[in-house]
Amino acid sequence: MKQLFTVFLICKALLFTVSAQNAPAIIPKPKLVKMAGGQVTVSDITQLVIPQKNPGLSRLAEQYAGVLGLQKYKITESATPSFAQDKSLVFQLMQRESSKEYYSLTITKNGILVLATTERGFFYALQTLIQLLESQDPQKGALILPFIYIEDEPAFSYRGMHLDVARHFFTVEQVKQYLDLMARYKMNYFHWHLTDDQGWRIEIKKFPLLTEVGAWRKGTHQGHAHDKKAGSDNKPYGGYYTQAEISEVVRYAAERQIEVIPEIEMPGHSSAALAAYPEFGCTGGPYAVETRWGVFSDVFCTKDTSLWFVKEILNEVCSLFPGKYIHIGGDEVPRDRWKACNNCQAIRKRLALKNEDELQSYFIEQVGNHLFNKGKALIGWDEILDGGLAPNATVMSWRGVKGGIEAAKMKHNVIMCPGSHCYFDHYQSESPREPLAIGGFTNLEKVYSFNPVPEELKPAEARYVLGAQGNLWTEYIPDVNHLLYMAFPRAIALAEVLWTPASERNYLEFADRLRLHARWFQKNKINFSHSYLDLGYRTHTGKDGVEFSFVRPPVPGRILIESEKPEEGIVQDYTLSDTFLLDKSIEFAAWYQLPDNSLGRSLRLNYQHHLAAGKNINLLNSPSERYPGMGVQCLVNGFSAPETRYGGNEWIGLEGQDLEATIDLGAVKDLSQVSVQFFNAASSWIYLPVSLVILSSEDGKNYKEIARTVLAETEDRVIRPSVSMPEGSKSRYLRISAPNYGLIPKGKPGGGHKAWLFIGEIIVE
Ligand code: ACM
Ligand code: ZN
DSSP states (O other): OHHHHHTTOOOOOOOOOOOOTTOOOOSSOOSEEEEEEEEEEGGGOOEEEEETTOHHHHHHHHHHHHHHTOOSOEEEEESSOOOOSSOEEEEEEOOOSSOTTOEEEEEETTEEEEEESSHHHHHHHHHHHHHHHHTSOGGGOSOEEEEEEEEEOOSOSEEEEEEEOSSSOOOHHHHHHHHHHHHHTTOOEEEEEOEETTEEOBOOTTOTHHHHTTTEESOOBOSOTTOOSSOBOOOOEEOOBOHHHHHHHHHHHHHTTOEEEEEEEESSSOHHHHHHOGGGBSSOOOOOOOSSOSOOSOOBOOSHHHHHHHHHHHHHHHHHOOSSEEEEEOOSOOOHHHHTOHHHHHHHHHTTOOSHHHHHHHHHHHHHHHHHHTTOEEEEEGGGGTTOOOTTOEEEEOSSSHHHHHHHHTTOOEEEOOHHHHBTTSBOOSOTTSOOOSSOBOOHHHHHTOOSSOTTSOHHHHTTEEEEEEBOOOTTOOSHHHHHHHHTTHHHHHHHHHHSOGGGOOHHHHHHHHHHHHHHHHHTTOOOOOGGGSOEEEEEEETTEEEEEEEOOSSOOEEEEEESSOTTSSOBOOOOOSEEEEOSOEEEEEEEEOTTOOBOOOEEEEEOOOTTTTOEEEESSOOOTTOOBTBGGGGGSSOOOOSSOSOSSSOEEEESOOEEEEEEEEEEEEOOEEEEEEEOBGGGTBOOOSEEEEEEESSSSOOEEEEEEEOOOOSSSOBOOEEEOOTTOEEEEEEEEEOOOOBOOTTSTTTTSBOEEEEEEEEEO
16 A cells, blocks of 8 residues: 555645635625725624615614624614715615616725615625625624625526425424525525425315325335335324414515425325325325325326316415415326326317326416416426426426426526436435435535536527526435535535626635635534535546546645555555556545644545456447446446445446447456446336346457346345356457346336436456
């Protein structure tokens, strides 16, 4: 170990840009900031000057005077508010064509002048002021503000966060904390996922059983959905919000310039509703509130009475939520029941609908028209595109950005929340110590790199992309601390993506500002994930081995390593070069040490050298954009993929396609066996290939089969079948072929879809 690393013991200069010393750590970063020398002491401000007859602004000014630390002050209403004799905080309403979210902030020796077009602009100016105060050196004692000029408005009008309270319930107080944090980062839409298979969480007076029955389940599945062993905990679980509580949350959000969008799931994800009122399903039940995670076949029937039922529910929902939008779900609707239902089929015939996709479209359109007549706008997940999009519908694009692009081209409004960048229930670090998550890999840097407007859209189409949203599904998030850990800091990164133009964003500089915010979370005892400070790694093709490089966290620090058998049993005090060659098997651990000497979590690696390690590999079928690993080279980089989860750097996912990998071993080699890691998780639509076939070639053109094995179905887990090569096998080129399982059988999760094939390490010996 030592000799391996000492060769590379070159202390490299730190590559980090340190942001301008006195630029304030405001997130999201304002559009324009100009600093001037000088500062004003907050307690010297003794006057609030606000526009006449504007109770909203008056309330806001008084509320925040305390928050900002003003002590004794008098309030003056003025037709033309401006700086007064005494140092003052002045709110001046301005006319401006553009954004109702615009504000400017000027701090001089006279105090603070805020200009905005609406109450929202003033609210955002105050959030900026609070962060400006937090940016000051805490050692200084008195609260001071620097002389500064800020002009600001957001890049996108929709800056959302979603919260699933069906899978796990969060109290009104916890929801309020979530709203507080959204407001701090100037997010303005709260998408409240109130109903799902595992619980109905909103009181509907006309249908009391929705909460009496639908809000309670008999237990909760333990472990991952594809882990069948643990089963349910058999502990009754539930909860719901009364209408008074709903109104209180709506009011609280509005005070923070946040519109609440309720989501009432239909026609799918409706087990809880059907458990309460089975007559609105196709089969009549009985149904149960689900204790497991997934997609379930029992959905609302499309018959007239079921439509009446959901419209009556929506009538109450519309009167509770004053905002424009009502979300009706529309995602993941199996068609099995509709196909077998006389009522559904009679409707299909009556309306001459071609298939069940059009039946889904019919259902959504009926609901959309109803909402439209009540002055509301329908939002649905991108499945509402199937079978034709309802007029005026806004599409929330979650299965990638494809649905969003399609809708924008059809001149429909779009909110982007592709799983790849906006699902905060995904893992946020490669560390095995991350808490159990649904899967996927969406780290802070990836969120920060998000561009909500795909390049395919022409400017006239791009206008329809209103913004984006971070989604927090809570199957694997049982409590509020865990929720905060998953949400922050990823939501903060998204807030900046949606506020600050891409040309002004830089991840390292953001991470530098984020450190101050991390301290704020710590000071306020609000959970926050430091996973973005984990050390990462990448591998590349190397000469006779694997070129390994560390991926440094986005803050200055140094890398420390420990070998398999540390001579002194301690972390060796090496500052490592970032790149080196691995050419023999080795286990090692590495840490990142921050300037305050704190160590991040360890990165523990087990490199297993083999004949294909670091060699060139090509795939006939490209990996899915959602599961690209760290590039196809990860299949032969000497690091096995983790057994506990798919996604991340070491797994590659093929959607419906065969594995057809060609490896150039560089020279003719003696071969004894080939083994390949495959993930197997039917509940996540991931299946083993039907067989594993090895072909070889001397010239890289003509291949012949040399060995094969057929893979039997097994329980869900990672398997690593190996195929022995015939005696005396030699070859330079290998082709590894593993045909995809094909279409998922009806009745299984994802039935009718193409199976996913996940491949980890290919080991050639
Ligand atoms: C979704 O994640 N099913 C919208
Ligand atoms: Zn039916």
